[in-house]
Amino acid sequence: MKVAVHEIGRSRSRVIVIDDFFPDAPALVEAAAALAPFPEETGTAYPGLRRQIGPTDAASRYVLQALQALSPVIRDAFNAAYFAVTEASFSLVTTAAQDLRGVQRIPHIDSDDPSLIAILHHLHDIPGSGTAFYRHTASGLERPDPAAPGDLRRRLEAEGARIDAADTGFVGSDNDAFEQIFFAEARFNRIMLYQGCLMHSGVIPPDFTFSADPRRGRLTGNIFVQIVPEAQA
Template sequence: MTPSLLRVGHSRSPVVIVDDASGDVDRIVASAAALAPFPVAGGHYPGVRRVLGTGDGAAYDYAAALLDRVAPFIGGAFDVDGFDWIEASFSIVTAAPAALTPVQRAPHFDAIDEGYIAVLHYLTDQPAGTAFYRQRATGIERVDAGNCAAFVAAARDQGAAPAGYITASNAAFEQIGRVEARRDRVVIYQGCLLHSGIIPDDLPLSADPRQGRLTANLFVQAQR
């Protein structure tokens, strides 16, 4: 594994990039395919998602092993002593750009707690990475308990986001950093950062884990 560190925005928030994270992507994809078809995701995720549990054998074991491998990078970058495993899933983007809801067309945050950390594992070669944003009206890059209301109010005032997936700066949001997708690359970041998947217009939107934009999405809660 080869880690590197990207710092985004005025806050210089750390984003950890780990290449060659597993060395065995074919086996991971096969374990995901064995669980297909995935159910439609709840919330605002634009696709299908399979949450992993202890009964999922090889897929669950992979998620546990991945967290063990990246634990030193989480501790070093975010200055934490340990973490609790919150959730892990396989996810595939399947929603057509024209079918997105207004919320799905804008950057989002996972939690307002800076200790809530996302571990995202790219499992295909498709050019569909992850970008980070600043809300122009407020300057917000990281959403917390103190600024969440202002962020939501500004989002409502700006009206509907442009059609399709956000892939670059627009009138409401400035892109402040991006990570290109690469097979077996892991990106680790705080869930309070405004972010969005980079979903090109021509991206295949298959729900098949062997064909679509398959990622593993893990979330942990830092201990300090």
């Protein structure tokens, strides 16, 4: 594994990028294809399909192997005494730009909680795609303020409503509401770790095909873990 630690934005929040992560990544694509077709995601604003990985799925071994390999990285990068898995899935972006809702056209946060760590595993090689992180221009926020954790989420809801009325597509590098502060290009078998409270968005290129086929689409493995910081252990 090739591990790179990036401290991004004014908050100096850590984003970990690891290349050549999984020993047999092509087999993961086949494991995901065996679970297709994926259902539409309805529990979050994710613009596409998501298949939860349950304990009886063959792919559950992948989750265990991934976390075993990432355990020292999670401990070191996020000062974690220990952690627990909260969710694992395979996902595919399939919603075309003209069909997006306002909330899907802006960056988002996964949680107000800085102890929720997102693990994103790219299992595709689509040029121009990736994950970007942002600062909200009006407030200067890149993540929720601990003193008022709900403020950023309320601001994002307002921006989503405004942008929905403007009928725009996926968020780009910058616009009048958000400034991009970091971008990690997607590469096959690249994995990223970051706090779910960081404002971020998938970057979708203009010529994207929105395929629902795990062998052809923007397939990702998505794992969330809840850490207990050393200071609280």
